[in-house]
Amino acid sequence: MSEALAGYGLVKKYGSATALAGVDVAVRARESLAIMGPSGSGKSTLLHVLAGVIRPDEGRVMLGEERIDRLGENRLSALRRDRFGFVFQSGQLLPELPAEENVALPLMLSGSRRREAVIRARRWFGPLGLDGLERRRPGQLSGGQAQRVAIARALVVEPDVVFADEPTGALDQATGEEVIRLLTTVTGSLGAALVMVTHDAGVAAHCDRIVQVRDGLIAGRRQSAVAPTRNGAAS
Amino acid sequence: MNSIALTWKLARTGGRRGWQGQLLAAAAAAISVLILLLLLAVYLGAGTRGDHAAWRTPSPDPRGTAVQALSTTFVRGTPVTVVQLAQLPDRPATAPPPGLTDFSQPGEVYLSPALAALIRELPAGQLAGRFPRPASYHTIGRAGLASPDELIAVIGRTPADPAISSLPESDAGLGLTARAVVSGFARTAANPGSLFAFDQTGALMAVGLLVVPVLVLAAASGRLGAARREQRLAGLRLAGATPRQILAMTGAEAFAVGAAGAMAGAAAYGLLLPLVARVPYGVGAWYPGDLWVGPAYLIAMIVLIAGVIAVSAMSALRRVAMAPLGVARQADPQRTRTARLVVFLVAAGYIGVRASQGNLGIGGTLTLMLLCYGAYLTLGPWVVDRLGRIIGRFARRPAMLLAARRLSDDPRGAWRTVSGLVLAGFVAGFCSVAQLGAIGASYPGQVAVQVTPAEGGQTVEDLAAQARDRLRAAGLIATVQADPDDSLLWDSGIVAQITGGPAEIDTALTVLTGLVPGVAPYTQDLGNADITMTVRQLGQVGFAALLLGFLTAATSAGLTAAATVLDRRRTYRLLRLAGTPLALLNRARTWETAVPLVILAGGTTALGVFAATRLNSMVGTGQSTNAGRLAACVLVGAVAMFAAIGASRPLLRAVTADPVRADD
Ligand SMILES: Nc1ncnc2c1ncn2[C@@H]1O[C@H](COP(=O)(O)OP(=O)(O)O)[C@@H](O)[C@H]1O
Numbered sequence A: 001m002s003e004a005l006a007g008y009g010l011v012k013k014y015g016s017a018t019a020l021a022g023v024d025v026a027v028r029a030r031e032s033l034a035i036m037g038p039s040g041s042g043k044s045t046l047l048h049v050l051a052g053v054i055r056p057d058e059g060r061v062m063l064g065e066e067r068i069d070r071l072g073e074n075r076l077s078a079l080r081r082d083r084f085g086f087v088f089q090s091g092q093l094l095p096e097l098p099a100e101e102n103v104a105l106p107l108m109l110s111g112s113r114r115r116e117a118v119i120r121a122r123r124w125f126g127p128l129g130l131d132g133l134e135r136r137r138p139g140q141l142s143g144g145q146a147q148r149v150a151i152a153r154a155l156v157v158e159p160d161v162v163f164a165d166e167p168t169g170a171l172d173q174a175t176g177e178e179v180i181r182l183l184t185t186v187t188g189s190l191g192a193a194l195v196m197v198t199h200d201a202g203v204a205a206h207c208d209r210i211v212q213v214r215d216g217l218i219a220g221r222r223q224s225a226v227a228p229t230r231n232g233a234a235s
Numbered sequence B: 001m002n003s004i005a006l007t008w009k010l011a012r013t014g015g016r017r018g019w020q021g022q023l024l025a026a027a028a029a030a031i032s033v034l035i036l037l038l039l040l041a042v043y044l045g046a047g048t049r050g051d052h053a054a055w056r057t058p059s060p061d062p063r064g065t066a067v068q069a070l071s072t073t074f075v076r077g078t079p080v081t082v083v084q085l086a087q088l089p090d091r092p093a094t095a096p097p098p099g100l101t102d103f104s105q106p107g108e109v110y111l112s113p114a115l116a117a118l119i120r121e122l123p124a125g126q127l128a129g130r131f132p133r134p135a136s137y138h139t140i141g142r143a144g145l146a147s148p149d150e151l152i153a154v155i156g157r158t159p160a161d162p163a164i165s166s167l168p169e170s171d172a173g174l175g176l177t178a179r180a181v182v183s184g185f186a187r188t189a190a191n192p193g194s195l196f197a198f199d200q201t202g203a204l205m206a207v208g209l210l211v212v213p214v215l216v217l218a219a220a221s222g223r224l225g226a227a228r229r230e231q232r233l234a235g236l237r238l239a240g241a242t243p244r245q246i247l248a249m250t251g252a253e254a255f256a257v258g259a260a261g262a263m264a265g266a267a268a269y270g271l272l273l274p275l276v277a278r279v280p281y282g283v284g285a286w287y288p289g290d291l292w293v294g295p296a297y298l299i300a301m302i303v304l305i306a307g308v309i310a311v312s313a314m315s316a317l318r319r320v321a322m323a324p325l326g327v328a329r330q331a332d333p334q335r336t337r338t339a340r341l342v343v344f345l346v347a348a349g350y351i352g353v354r355a356s357q358g359n360l361g362i363g364g365t366l367t368l369m370l371l372c373y374g375a376y377l378t379l380g381p382w383v384v385d386r387l388g389r390i391i392g393r394f395a396r397r398p399a400m401l402l403a404a405r406r407l408s409d410d411p412r413g414a415w416r417t418v419s420g421l422v423l424a425g426f427v428a429g430f431c432s433v434a435q436l437g438a439i440g441a442s443y444p445g446q447v448a449v450q451v452t453p454a455e456g457g458q459t460v461e462d463l464a465a466q467a468r469d470r471l472r473a474a475g476l477i478a479t480v481q482a483d484p485d486d487s488l489l490w491d492s493g494i495v496a497q498i499t500g501g502p503a504e505i506d507t508a509l510t511v512l513t514g515l516v517p518g519v520a521p522y523t524q525d526l527g528n529a530d531i532t533m534t535v536r537q538l539g540q541v542g543f544a545a546l547l548l549g550f551l552t553a554a555t556s557a558g559l560t561a562a563a564t565v566l567d568r569r570r571t572y573r574l575l576r577l578a579g580t581p582l583a584l585l586n587r588a589r590t591w592e593t594a595v596p597l598v599i600l601a602g603g604t605t606a607l608g609v610f611a612a613t614r615l616n617s618m619v620g621t622g623q624s625t626n627a628g629r630l631a632a633c634v635l636v637g638a639v640a641m642f643a644a645i646g647a648s649r650p651l652l653r654a655v656t657a658d659p660v661r662a663d664d
């Protein structure tokens, strides 16, 4: 199976500090990849380079057959909107929009009519265990519920790749596990790839593969020992 | 480490952005204090200069020592106050009035500097001929003057001189003519004279119109500062600072920044005093000293504004201080009560009933207008909330949806942002339609001389013939009638209809002086003097309120927009990272101000127009809209507002530009 997203020889420097020192990384459709490493090791930088948020100084980023690291800002923006989904630690939901409108927003941004967008958004509430919370505002949701709404928002555009940066960072252990379980299974069932930054080994264990980053270099790669066989079931 | 030391350390480590924020907040504090001090200065100054003017109106004392007569003549349509004094024989000497070196002896003339200049400038036949012409004039000193522009003459007479003895004792409340035996001259008085009647009321109106927008501006600056500090303080909270400590720190820092800005504003007030003093209000420009409010008020204003900023910063920060992760958790969106609508409807009903009764007088109309505004103030947040919900239901584009949801999420905040311009809209609407200048009797070109029947043997017809001769000799084209039907005359007398402009009128006034000894000719200006002055001051207050209203409203809208960007920088950054176009976010931000602005400010502008048409029909003048001026006001207001909001675009770009910092 070919790679959904791949980075080759990625280098990123901030002045004299090197955030990425030549990284190769790839993820296939339906596959989940955890990026681990100590704080300041370059995990977020790697994620942002792969997602077309930051341009690498050297190297290439391929989305399928398309090279994306040289695209213009507007093309990249549209790409992120339509083909990627993002889940962050917190704060990504607009506090004044009800949950369903938060989820529908990316569809509306891509030109869907509002009614249609909300109807499509509502379909995600059941699978993510959010039934009945459609009209709640983010402030009226628990941390775990808010993250699940964020997942719905990332998935509603049916992206090719979902990026998650410390998605459980603000949650307690049990809630975090639950959120990760949903994130990996639902992403997989969509046929999308998942790239997730975490420093929590328990969270990383839910992914198919793990890469260790240290000082901007890949320090180790392994198949996740306890990875659930979700891809096995699919393939 | 105590809170103050910690606060100082925090402020110093805030970095460049931190200092920029402090600078903005301080600038807003400076503007707030400057405007408040100017308002206060005009209010207090109006009182002080009223005191300087009080001596001209005689305060009767039957056992007095002198006769004082007040009268008013007009040159180029501007009132000239004439005070005639005569020492009574066999009585103790009378102390001179303020500004005069000696009690004026018969034949002596004291002039205010402005009148002396005018007398030099105009031909004697237009002005100087109305007064005795001594070899040289004396000058009235500052102590006797309310304004450097005042036109005043003090003339010494003998008690028997008809110029004094034939003056009426009063003019039925107009306050421009009076005669009495006096024992001295009041230096402070409750009633400074009819030309000053509206001075303090007008200043109070300006205060009423501007005080709310100014406080909103101060509060907005407090919020901006808080948004800048939030990040560092959230970190402190994680490090174990108690909410109380954090609030104390925020309060102390905001107060210090606010006080620094406020002191700069106070200094600006001090520096601008000589300039501001040149701005005419009522009778004219000011003596700078009269506009000095004194150290107590200065300090009080500084403390007031710094306090408002500190309280606003602390309440803006309460959320962060309470939630350790710095996640603003606003549970329920604010609800506005329908009670607001009820209050508004009751007030509107009352206003409608009172207005339809007509005949309210100026005072009643003003009260009603203020009530209108109060009702609108109550209704504002409710309307914003409803607007948000209605638009939220029908919005199709994401920018519109975002704007609508924000409106109903924080209707009071959205209302605060636009309330200043909503008010300015009312003033603009009113001022551009009200035909206040047309109030009063209109007998253009007429010069009248009152004749009392007791005038030794001469008939009115004789006098008319003499007047014709005098006018012809002065080269004027005039028709003179005795006791015409509809004219300026209150009683018996002659009326000359003069062909020409102000110069010809002034010539006629001068040549007809002394036609009947001691009787001064007059024009329509005399009867209209008080209303003309009130109208002029209403215009001046309206214009100042409009200008300062635009300034404060636009500044606070800009600050609020910037604070909002900073408050939500994390969400904006993540949205942009996820591919949301910056233009969309900007459009949403513009809509959320533009929609309530257009609807509410448009509403008050219409209300102002309506109030003015009511007033016009009440005083019986025709309706005419000064559409050009109204359009200009609306345009200036809108442009200022959107420029202010647009000013935070680079800020939005900057705070969303660095995605890697998305986790701060
Ligand atoms: N915008 C930036 N400017 C300067 N240095 C940066 C910037 N972003 C990241 N860095 C540096 O690059 C390194 C990697 O950062 P990051 O990818 O955020 O690490 P991680 O996510 O693993 O904690 C760090 O040393 C960080 O200080």
Ligand SMILES: [Mg+2]
Binding pocket: A043, A044, A045, B663
């Ligand atoms: Mg990181």
